[in-house]
Amino acid sequence: MNIDEEKEVQNLKNTGIEIVRKCGRLPLAIKVTASALASRDLTENEWRKYLGKYVGSHSMISDDIQGSLYLSYDELPHRLKQCFLYCALYAEDSIIERDKVTWLWIAEGFIEEQQGQLLEDIAEEYYYELIHRNLLQPDILSFSQARCKMHDLLRQLACNISREECFIGDVETLRGEYMSKLRRVTAINYKDKLVLPSMNKVEVKVRTFLTVNGPQSIEDALFKRFLLLRVLVLNCSLVQSIPNYIGKLIHLRLLNLDYTRISCLPKSIGSLKNLQVLSLRWCDDLHTLPSAMTLLSSLRCLDLLGTKINQVPKGIGKLKLLTCFGDYPVGDGSDNAVIQDGWKLEELSSLSQMRYLCLVKLERAAHCSRNAVLTDKRHLQKLILEWTEHGEGSYSKEDVSNTEKVFEQLIPPHNLEVMCILHFLGQQYPTWFGATCLSSLMSLVFIGVRSCVHLPPIGQLPNLKFLRIEGAHAVTKVGPEFVGCKKGDPVCDELVAFPKLEWLIFADMPNWEEWSFFEEEVAAADVRGEDGAAEIRKVDAQPARVRLLPHLLKLQLHGCPKLRDLPQQLGKDTACLKELSLSGRSNLKAVEDRPMLSEVLAIGYCEGLERICNLPQVTELRVSGCPNLSHVEGLGSLQRLLLGEDMQEVSSRWVPRLQEEHQRLHGEDLDIYTWTRVDNMGKR
Template sequence: MTIGTQYIHRVDLMSVEVGWELLWKSMNIDEEKEVHNLRNIGIEFVRKCGCLPLAIKVTASVLASRDQTENEWKKILSKYACSQSMLSDEMEGALYLSYNELPYRLKQCFLYCALYVEDYAILRRVITRLWIAEGFVEERQDQLLEDTAEEYYYELIHRNLLQPDNKSFDQAECKMHDLLRQFALNISKEECFIGDIETLRGVNMSKLRRVTVVSKKDKLVLPRINKVEAKVRTFFTVLGPRSIEDTLFKKFLLLRVLVLNYSLVQSIPHHIGKLIHLRLLDFDYTGISCLPESIGSLKNLQILSLNYCDVLHSLPSAMSQLYSLRCLSLLDTKINQVPKGIGKLKFLTDVRGFPVGEGSNNADVQDGWGLEELSSASLLRYLTLVKLERAACCSTNTMLMDKKHLKALVLEWTSYSEDVRNTEKVFEQLIPPVNLETLYIVGFFGRRYPSWFGSTCLSSLVHVILRNLRCVGLPPIGQLPNLKYLRIEESYAVTKVGPEFVGCTKGDLVCSQLVAFPKLEWLIIRDMPNWEEWSFFEEEIEVAANGRGEDGPAEIQKVNAPSARVRLLPRLVKLKLDGCPKLRALPLQLGLDTAGLKHLELIETNNLKAVDDLPLLSELLIINRCEGLERLSNLPQVSELRVNGCPNLRHVDGLDSLRQLWLGVDMEEISRCWVHGLQKQHQRLHGEDLDVYTMFSS
């Protein structure tokens, strides 16, 4: 059965007219005249795609990169006809057209993604490292390889050859459609193998370059391979075996990429040092307890990943000899002893899990690295500092400020220290560069935030994640001009979020003119068990505390008047509150300025009595396990409502645009109070029945 035929069996075909509409909308053609002029030849493309949505989208990506003229489209159509004659059906013809338009390096990157098993998540940070290690990424003047590799990643997404995960804000995760993956495997079938490697016994492997081993066996046994055949460049394990025979490190001497993660491999043989071509070594989630000193012989090694190695507590002194190393990743690996001299590794761009310590002037092995060892790492792009409670104050405040490539910074205090004052001083000295885009703060236990928090030096910040903060308040970040994503988690000391979060206080004349969180699109707040009050301006706190009586709306309008000029969250798209059981009310102004709000999700906000007066919320409202919720009202633009675990929800109305209602099985009895009214309203407004579905717990 051909690829195209498989697809036809799984999805309905579009009509030609619908397919043409999908084609020009996927290309963002807005001019009515242009759409009309290209319609006839566009319909030819749709027919060549067999009216299959994936093929149409892929074809649209090719057409979008060309001049929007009939002659140009005819040239492409002639290539399409040629490719179709070589391939089996319309789908492969469309995919081949898009593949053939790729630059050579992007072709290599696209085909490499097929090494992931079906439906496997492809992480941006992982796949770009693999491309670099394989030599697919072009070196450009004044640009890091990692930046170029990310451009490749987003280009493949733009061309619809990779599918981003919509749950990921910045497309940091994607998948390869199974048809695209099969297409890529067809092209590279002689070079790539995915499956149980023992099935290759007796097979000529001279053309084999990349292997993904899928095995549930306790021990991985390799087939007999002579030196002439052993030209494999990449070796992955999936569903890793408990052990791997040592011959792996002797047979594949041309390896560039070796990934043994998710296996219980406990030791690495000394002769790994013979793999002199190795550029990437990934032992994530393995049981290794040490690395041999011979690792220092891997002079070409660029990426060493040792994340989540629970029994690995030290690094060999030969680490300081890996002069080509670009990435060292030690996340959640409890490293106690490290070699002196990491500062010698001039090409480091990515260091994750850097264990901070006081360092040592004498010993070759020390208990953590001093922050000063990073001073010479001028190419750093991503940096995670852990165990910051052990850090001593630096001699300068510019240690990070001069890192012009630094895009992401993670500052983590792993345990509590009584020396709060030193912690605050160290944090004050870690001033990020102005080009920083992502900032994680984890476990900070000081009483005050550094003076640079919320200042102009953070003007490029796009992502902020705050987790397990010990402070009673949140930092003043409401005026960061480019902040798009904010997540706050596990800040147990916070009971009240107020104007200080926005960055202004009552009576501040400047604040009356500001836009709070001007570009924020996603706001996620989780696991805040003691959080009770939420306001953006001081006037709101009194109203929230007093509750809403019969005169509530009039009082709210009067009290809110002084802040009428303040704009709040004008670009917010998604708001999620999860595990905030004491929160009494949503901010009053939330429903006034959030014109882009499409997704509101409330989980275990048990003290919340009502969700109402959100006239701008336009698409999806999810409410799950909110036991105290009694009322939903005045939500005129919500088109989909999902409710589960709300035993006291007795009043629901004002959902004029509702199209779909999803109810948990536990809502059957209580929903009788209001489902009939919603049905009648929907019938009156839209002339049809409301779609009501039942949700079943997994």
């Protein structure tokens, strides 16, 4: 670094300190300001220009609005300003779901079209940009940042900026003249019936109307007077019917009736030519879709998740703009009437813009007449394949064979990123289930695959980050086939197994006994205690030049009572492993000698567990339901100990030694808490 560069860095440092001081040293204000500065040139002039907007101000923090936060908002492009302010319509501390809020932005017209891109893709870019700028906070429990929150101070800022056009509260308190200014309303309901204020001759220009604490009924005035509505959300209400007047809302683009008690949709819904989103999730009394549905030429999203639809209109393929279809009920194609029991798979062929697709009742699918029903969908990112769950042994060999043939033909496109397999009743996976076809896959979930004896060969998927396998009851052994490599295969010599996997979850696998990654491991010495009980220990039996799970952050094994031990190679290359969670492992005797494991070890309901030893990097230990745990030592980095209520007497044997060790190493007391919360460590 030359003298001029050193001088520039020092000047930036001094300016930065001044900016931090102007932020009142408020962490949120500093983070948001830093995000705003990141988009500017890294020069003193640019930073001074930013700071100059507050010349004469003692602090960026005012009584009502944090000035630094406002400045970061002010620097947003217009397209992002609207999206940011819209999030204030969510009640305080609410979870904001990516897929829902982006549909709202699209319906309001906030998303600028770009040639060659779907509106939904552009809306997601907006969402992640707001997170990147620290204006939305991602939920740490959400793997792909699909959920977020808005910080109270930022929400206050957004409410203040948009107070002339937005209202959140009891709509009965609104005065008629104020209604003429409003564009967006979140109605927080406190009564059985949602009563609107007296509007007399006031012109209502409300574009968005959302309800919270869903009412049992709604005045017809909502449908008669709010004629400019673009967004109408009546979810979680006890509304039983939608009047025909809704056909007059010709500007309506989004209609959300999730969790309502409607039993039918009016025929007039076919008049909503601008409707883009129709959400009918978990409508228990709704079983039929009207033929007018096929007239919704602008429809982009039809979500029927959890709604048991058994009569559908023929011709769903006419809705060529559909990008999202939740719970597409598959029919056997035997009925050619106007109203059918489900749609044939072939009807998907004309829906070329599909981005998210969930197929349900797949056991009813007939043999496809063409293999490319999904392959040519270049926008498809998320695919859910679901068969109806029945008791074991309830399907004939013919049913199983047909299911496997249909699955074999559902070849997804190479761009698929998320895939979920639910209650597959076949005994073997399709031949395309591997790295070649699923090269873009980032998240893969199996639930209720009870009949498959082996897991599919997915260890070579190059972009897989999240893997969850639950309810694989027939699996007794997981071996090299899971990695996609067998002994003698030359590829194994330089193999990276699960190269990008970060989360690995196994649950409800009651018959699983053995877990290995490579053939060489079978010949390795079995590591067991004197009484034959399993121990989790690290033994180096890994083949040369083989890397295993190099990016694994979290490993969870819940409800696998017969699993004797973890793979002997697990731990050598898993330098990133931060959290190991074990529950329902009755055969487990010891967890020890895991130097790679850092941060969190959570153990629940492992009745045979006796020892937790030599885990030098673990900073937090959570234990419950382990009545025989008698030795806990060698946890030099431990900072927090969380004990279940049932562990108080048992822990008295070893907690004093832990406290002495912590005092000796760190000069302070160990933080110990009683764990009363019921969560995923609960007994299965």
